[in-house]
Amino acid sequence: MAQSTLSKLFTVQENRNLQSMYNMGELEAVILQIKSKSDNLDNVQLNIAVLGDVGSGKSTFINAMRGLQSGDHGAAPTGNEETWMEPTKYPCQDLPNVQLWDLPGTNSFGFELNNYLKKVKFESFDFFIIVSQARFRENDAEIAKKIQGQGKEFYYVRSKIDNDAHSLKKQGADLNEGWRTIRRDCISNFQTVGVTPPDIFLISSFDLEEYDFPRLKSTLARDLPSIKSNVLSRSIPKIMLDVTEPKKRMLMKRVWLLAILAGAVGAVPVSVPVPVPVLSVITIIGLTVAGRIYLQKQLELSDKLLQSLASKVAKPSSVLKAEMIHRLPRKMPVAVTNVLLGITIASCMITGIKYSFSPVTLSIFGAVSSFALTYKLLKDSLKDRLETVQRLVKSALSRD
Ligand SMILES: Nc1nc2c(ncn2[C@@H]2O[C@H](COP(=O)(O)OP(=O)(O)OP(=O)(O)O)[C@@H](O)[C@H]2O)c(=O)[nH]1
Ligand SMILES: [Mg+2]
Incomplete structure (x- = not known):
């Protein structure tokens, strides 16, 4: 049976090397390695x-x-x-x-x-x-x-x-x-x-x-390089999914930990001096901001990387930078959902306190809602950043 494109382009060992490079924060090296492969497709x-x-x-x-x-x-x-x-x-x-x-x-x-x-x-x-x-x-x-x-x-x-x-x-x-x-x-x-x-x-x-038999043969021979190059561009998202998978799994574990921490704070009983919804909201915001900064650092999407990469792939850094800018119209629904979710949770807690739900009920609700909101915000953030990595790699390796 025909082999998949990915296994033709990179051997298992090469794939592992790319993954460990990416794990060590060497996104630029990963991109340059794929580029060098794409410049030598004769043997593919x-x-x-x-x-x-x-x-x-x-x-x-x-x-x-x-x-x-x-x-x-x-x-x-x-x-x-x-x-x-x-x-x-x-x-x-x-x-x-x-x-x-x-x-x-x-x-x-x-x-x-x-x-x-x-x-x-x-x-x-x-x-x-x-x-x-x-x-x-x-x-x-x-x-x-x-x-x-x-x-x-x-x-x-x-x-x-x-x-x-x-x-x-x-x-x-x-x-x-x-x-x-x-x-x-x-x-x-x-x-x-x-x-x-x-x-x-x-x-x-x-x-x-x-x-047309002679023309067919010569056209196919002429088209082979561009067919191969198309095959490679189509494979880049799949290659990058594979390369980023181990790090994504590691980062998802961190997201879980932070969400569990937020859940634990959310479960603090009502008797503490600070009102519980305030404490939960401050915790969620604090952990989410810290988590996002951590993800940003881990995924290496810095201006320094852009400058260096742009010179190596011979592209204006503005073109690469454009891929880093969040696409507002597409992202808006996610942002709106998150804000609405936050407001709903806070209102439910305030209502819960007002109508004197039992402290245990409030604790459970506080834990679950803090966990869920922190988890969702950080998971969305990770997904967003990985998509940015995909767009950046695609743009850096495109031939136009
Ligand atoms: N006149 C003529 N006959 C052809 C040509 N190409 C194939 N044939 C005949 O068409 C018949 C079927 O050809 P195959 O090449 O076996 O067709 P296929 O598409 O591989 O058939 P399956 O494998 O059964 O699906 C054979 O008798 C061939 O000799 C052609 O260019 N001109
Ligand atoms: Mg046949």
């Missing part, structure tokens, strides 16, 4: 899925790409019967580090698309070539939507074009006009289903010097 293997309906000519196409004919040693099995039910990879000599995956027909597995996608591990492929014969298929449209939905790209191959050429000739039609019509139809069919039309190739796997 690319998994290209070749898919389409049963009998559309997928296996014959893969053999043609590899310079083989059906029946040659190592060639993919072909035929008029449904021939292949397991995804199988084939190396492509002309395109180093490219694996072409021969997938079962998209109308196999009982015609259920989601079932099919799960079975072939659709998400593990980096790029797709949809092979379709004779006319535009409903399955092609659905698959194309799924590909673009994942932010990935594909080519559309109209196969067995020698058959179309034969029919057009028999009808005395102009071949070039025939090809233009087929291309126009494909484009409009994609547009109708809301898919951005891909590169379209009309090929015959039996006439490798004719039609």
